[in-house]
Amino acid sequence: MKKHEEPPGRQQDTALPGGSSNKKMLGGNALQNQAPILVMDGITKEFPGVKALTDVHLKLYPGEVHALMGENGAGKSTLIKVLTGVYTFDKGSVMLEGRPVRAATPLEAQNLGISTVYQEVNLCTNLSVVENIFIGREIMKRGRLDWKEMTRQAKELLKTRLNLDIDVTKLLSSYSVAIQQMIAIARSLQVSAKVLILDEPTSSLDQNEVNQLFNVIRKLKQDGLAIVFVSHFLDQIYEITDRLTVLRNGKWIGEYMTADIERLELVSKMIGKDLNELAHTEKKSGKSFENNNLLLQGEKVCKKGKIAPFDLNIHEGEIVGLAGLLGSGRTELARLLFGADKADSGEIKINGKKTSLASPRQAISRGIAFCSENRKTEGIIADLTIRENIILAMQGTQGWFKHIPKKRQIEIADEYIKLLNINPPNPEQLIKNLSGGNQQKVLLARWLVTNPKLLILDEPTRGIDIGAKAEIQKLMLSLSEKGMSILFISSEIEEVLRTCHKIAVLRDHEKVSEIENARHITQKDIMEAMAGGHTEQKNNKEAIAGGVAR
Amino acid sequence: MKSKLFWPLMILVLILLINLFFDRSFFAIEVKNGYLTGSLVDILNRGAPLLLVAIGMTLVIATKGVDLGVGSVMAMAGAAGAMAVSGASEGGLVPLFTAIAFVIGISLLSGVWNGVLVSRIGVQPIVATLILMVAGRGIAQLITDGQIMTVYYEPYTFIGGGHLAMLPFSFFIVAAVLAIAAFMTRKTAVGLFIESVGTNPEASRLSGINSKNILLMVYIFSGLCAGIGGLILSSNVASADGNNAGLWYELDAILAVVIGGTSLNGGRFSLRGTVIGALIIQSLTTTIYSIGIAPEINLVVKAIVVLIVCLLQSAEFRKKVFGIFTIKRPEKKKEGVSLS
Numbered sequence: 001m002k003k004h005e006e007p008p009g010r011q012q013d014t015a016l017p018g019g020s021s022n023k024k025m026l027g028g029n030a031l032q033n034q035a036p037i038l039v040m041d042g043i044t045k046e047f048p049g050v051k052a053l054t055d056v057h058l059k060l061y062p063g064e065v066h067a068l069m070g071e072n073g074a075g076k077s078t079l080i081k082v083l084t085g086v087y088t089f090d091k092g093s094v095m096l097e098g099r100p101v102r103a104a105t106p107l108e109a110q111n112l113g114i115s116t117v118y119q120e121v122n123l124c125t126n127l128s129v130v131e132n133i134f135i136g137r138e139i140m141k142r143g144r145l146d147w148k149e150m151t152r153q154a155k156e157l158l159k160t161r162l163n164l165d166i167d168v169t170k171l172l173s174s175y176s177v178a179i180q181q182m183i184a185i186a187r188s189l190q191v192s193a194k195v196l197i198l199d200e201p202t203s204s205l206d207q208n209e210v211n212q213l214f215n216v217i218r219k220l221k222q223d224g225l226a227i228v229f230v231s232h233f234l235d236q237i238y239e240i241t242d243r244l245t246v247l248r249n250g251k252w253i254g255e256y257m258t259a260d261i262e263r264l265e266l267v268s269k270m271i272g273k274d275l276n277e278l279a280h281t282e283k284k285s286g287k288s289f290e291n292n293n294l295l296l297q298g299e300k301v302c303k304k305g306k307i308a309p310f311d312l313n314i315h316e317g318e319i320v321g322l323a324g325l326l327g328s329g330r331t332e333l334a335r336l337l338f339g340a341d342k343a344d345s346g347e348i349k350i351n352g353k354k355t356s357l358a359s360p361r362q363a364i365s366r367g368i369a370f371c372s373e374n375r376k377t378e379g380i381i382a383d384l385t386i387r388e389n390i391i392l393a394m395q396g397t398q399g400w401f402k403h404i405p406k407k408r409q410i411e412i413a414d415e416y417i418k419l420l421n422i423n424p425p426n427p428e429q430l431i432k433n434l435s436g437g438n439q440q441k442v443l444l445a446r447w448l449v450t451n452p453k454l455l456i457l458d459e460p461t462r463g464i465d466i467g468a469k470a471e472i473q474k475l476m477l478s479l480s481e482k483g484m485s486i487l488f489i490s491s492e493i494e495e496v497l498r499t500c501h502k503i504a505v506l507r508d509h510e511k512v513s514e515i516e517n518a519r520h521i522t523q524k525d526i527m528e529a530m531a532g533g534h535t536e537q538k539n540n541k542e543a544i545a546g547g548v549a550r
Numbered sequence: 551m552k553s554k555l556f557w558p559l560m561i562l563v564l565i566l567l568i569n570l571f572f573d574r575s576f577f578a579i580e581v582k583n584g585y586l587t588g589s590l591v592d593i594l595n596r597g598a599p600l601l602l603v604a605i606g607m608t609l610v611i612a613t614k615g616v617d618l619g620v621g622s623v624m625a626m627a628g629a630a631g632a633m634a635v636s637g638a639s640e641g642g643l644v645p646l647f648t649a650i651a652f653v654i655g656i657s658l659l660s661g662v663w664n665g666v667l668v669s670r671i672g673v674q675p676i677v678a679t680l681i682l683m684v685a686g687r688g689i690a691q692l693i694t695d696g697q698i699m700t701v702y703y704e705p706y707t708f709i710g711g712g713h714l715a716m717l718p719f720s721f722f723i724v725a726a727v728l729a730i731a732a733f734m735t736r737k738t739a740v741g742l743f744i745e746s747v748g749t750n751p752e753a754s755r756l757s758g759i760n761s762k763n764i765l766l767m768v769y770i771f772s773g774l775c776a777g778i779g780g781l782i783l784s785s786n787v788a789s790a791d792g793n794n795a796g797l798w799y800e801l802d803a804i805l806a807v808v809i810g811g812t813s814l815n816g817g818r819f820s821l822r823g824t825v826i827g828a829l830i831i832q833s834l835t836t837t838i839y840s841i842g843i844a845p846e847i848n849l850v851v852k853a854i855v856v857l858i859v860c861l862l863q864s865a866e867f868r869k870k871v872f873g874i875f876t877i878k879r880p881e882k883k884k885e886g887v888s889l890s
Contacts, residue, residue, distance in 0.1 A: 338756075359755075360758050361758045361759075361760060364758040370756060379756075381745075381749045381750045382749055382817075383745065384749065384817075388746075395739045396757050396758035397758060399739070400739050400743070401738050401739070403738045403739050446757065
């Protein structure tokens with residue numbers, strides 16, 4: 001139990017059997033006959049106070065698609081930035097085609113043959129396709145721009161490399177995001193690229209567009225390019241990549257053939273929970289809330305690009321957990337229930353009555369509270385005091401003129417400082433001077449003061465110490481006993497299992513299952529749902545268990 | 551802990567003391583014709599429009615905005631007021647009330663215009679108010695027909711030039727507006743909401759605060775303050791000048807607010823600080839004229855003094871300069887880093 005309560009930053013991967021995973025690396029693959037095009041070895045990158053990367057390895061072969069896996073904050077972006085010269089590294093080496101290189105700027109990296117296409121297409125939508133491809137390296141003829149030649153070359157480039165036959169003189173904005181993405185790829189191919197990095201290229205594409213992009217990737221692979229593919233979508237990882245490297249908390253976890261690693265195993269490596277251990281976690285006994293009053297009822301609620309239509313019922317006094325990898329759509333779902341984002345379709349009923357949740361104001365007036373995961377940007381008002389931060393939402397419901405007298409404000413603040421053990425216990429202290437855990441408690445207090453019927457907590461225990469964590473979990477349980485419903489989002493499955501009565505599992509921006517939390521439910525069950533691919537899973541279950549036992 | 555107002559106050563005192571050096575009778579206040587007169591009263595009287603504009607500006611800046619349109623609103627309000635009484639020369643108070651109604655009307659309208667652009671349409675404050683800064687002066691010139699419009703109606707000049715209980719009447723206007731602003735921001739929740747929206751608009755929205763209405767309100771209030779300031783200005787000289795009335799007031803007002811300790815980054819604001827800041831600017835202007843600095847260099851002198859004020863306000867600067875005399879302690883480096 002203890003081990004699980006440690007913040008992820010301190011978790012060591014000792015439990016993972018290195019032997020069994022090493023065997024899966026590059027086992028007699030054709031790729032091994034070739035020399036790697038890029039080898040990153042022992043890369044360490046430290047920011048003041050934080051070790052972003054510790055001894056990380058990455059090996060790329062020509063003609064492979066290599067996935068970089070890990071949760072948000074695992075160090076994927078930092079590694080890419082080191083490779084592309086945005087950051088320098090402290091220790092380690094980078095070898096490109098056998099020669100040590102050290103790109104100091106993105107331009108240098110590009111000239112070396114390392115190109116990147118970022119998540120958001122950073123092209124100019126108000127320029128033509130040709131202009132976008134040639135901007136910064138225009139072809140000149142007698143001191144003037146040679147548009148004819150550039151148009152010809154752009155057309156040829158798109159046709160031969162990407163199988164894309166479009167009118168290149170049209171504005172970029174006249175094409176879909178997928179085409180724009182490909183044009184971005186084409187632009188990066190212009191300079192003779194050897195390594196192409198695609199950072200979340202599919203996040204804003206629909207299924208057809210993804211297929212289109214994958215065809216292009218396959219074509220480039222045949223041309224001998226090494227492609228680094230970063231994505232949150234597990235299905236896509238299994239569809240397009242050949243090998244993958246897993247990072248966690250800035251550490252290198254392993255390198256695997258995609259075909260050889262089970263989804264479940266992959267997920268367990270990403271979040272750092274050993275399968276063997278998962279089966280044995282003790283947990284709270286389940287309790288049915290079916291007979292309780294149905295507080296919130298969501299039907300086919302959806303927002304395009306954020307979360308697929310989902311149904312969700314929350315009963316009075318029930319704690320509903322949202323499990324899923326970071327980026328699986330948990331926050332997006334919660335924001336719809338709070339009116340922080342507007343749903344495209346579907347309906348939400350509160351106490352059986354259909355309601356619109358068009359703004360946080362409305363949601364608050366219907367008794368919903370939302371504690372955001374982004375404490376700094378969406379939670380605290382840094383320049384204000386503890387007292388002001390605590391009474392803010394309550395004053396918000398009362399409006400401009402029903403001012404809560406200062407004396408009453410201090411009483412409220414003192415009450416919650418005592419209840420939640422906020423340190424320092426001085427209501428006039430500025431909140432920005434508090435530690436993360438205490439800021440979190442102040443935000444909790446802000447919502448508890450409004451006495452909500454449904455409290456949405458998005459990662460309330462992340463990045464705070466064990467003591468504060470346990471206090472918050474205890475508080476949740478006692479609130480639920482008093483009849484408050486809670487929607488609890490957490491990356492720590494163990495925590496979800498311990499506190500929640502029902503668990504909704506999300507994967508790839510979709511609610512994939514709902515599990516009544518009974519005694520026999522284990523972390524493994526939740527993780528299977530998070531990882532998906534059930535059918536293959538069952539066939540291979542024994543194999544996994546065997547592998548872990550070794 | 552030393553009050554944030556310590557340095558602004560010191561600077562104000564310093565400027566006043568410099569005056570005393572040149573003019574021994576600077577602090578003297580006499581009763582002439584039944585009114586209090588003297589340099590200090592003068593500063594208060596002449597500074598009234600700036601004080602008003604700066605009070606309005608404080609709330610705008612506290613929401614992380616800025617209102618560049620105030621100078622033009624002053625010109626428009628002065629022109630509208632003068633136009634309303636241009637025909638009248640004698641007789642009842644009706645033209646006066648018409649003038650006041652015109653002034654309030656046009657300043658409210660200006661405030662709503664700015665506020666809607668910023669809060670509802672989402673134009674950046676500096677751009678949104680720049681529109682009125684340019685357009686407003688044009689409108690003022692249209693009203694005055696490009697001429698200086700002279701007023702021959704006695705009651706109109708009372709607002710900016712009259713006296714009440716031995717003090718200039720404008721003093722009471724400022725006091726009233728200041729009292730309203732202080733009441734609104736400290737005795738209702740408006741102050742909390744302004745600071746909250748100015749510090750973190752997204753967190754405020756998620757806390758259920760209607761930040762759009764807060765923004766709209768501060769721009770309307772700023773417009774209103776500027777309008778009244780313009781009326782005082784026009785009344786004081788019994789004329790309206792679409793070209794020059796209220797010229798550069800927006801910059802003086804921003805300066806007053808910043809000197810008073812309200813950050814351009816929004817959040818915490820101090821009305822008291824703003825009053826001191828406005829008084830600093832006004833006494834500086836008065837000083838430059840009274841000690842006879844050549845007009846061609848007085849803008850440079852003003853700039854230098856403002857620079858010194860700003861440097862003194864900076865804790866970093868004070869540490870560097872005065873730190874020579876104190877024991878040095880090693881400081882922790884702070885750097886923001888984002889992972890992922």
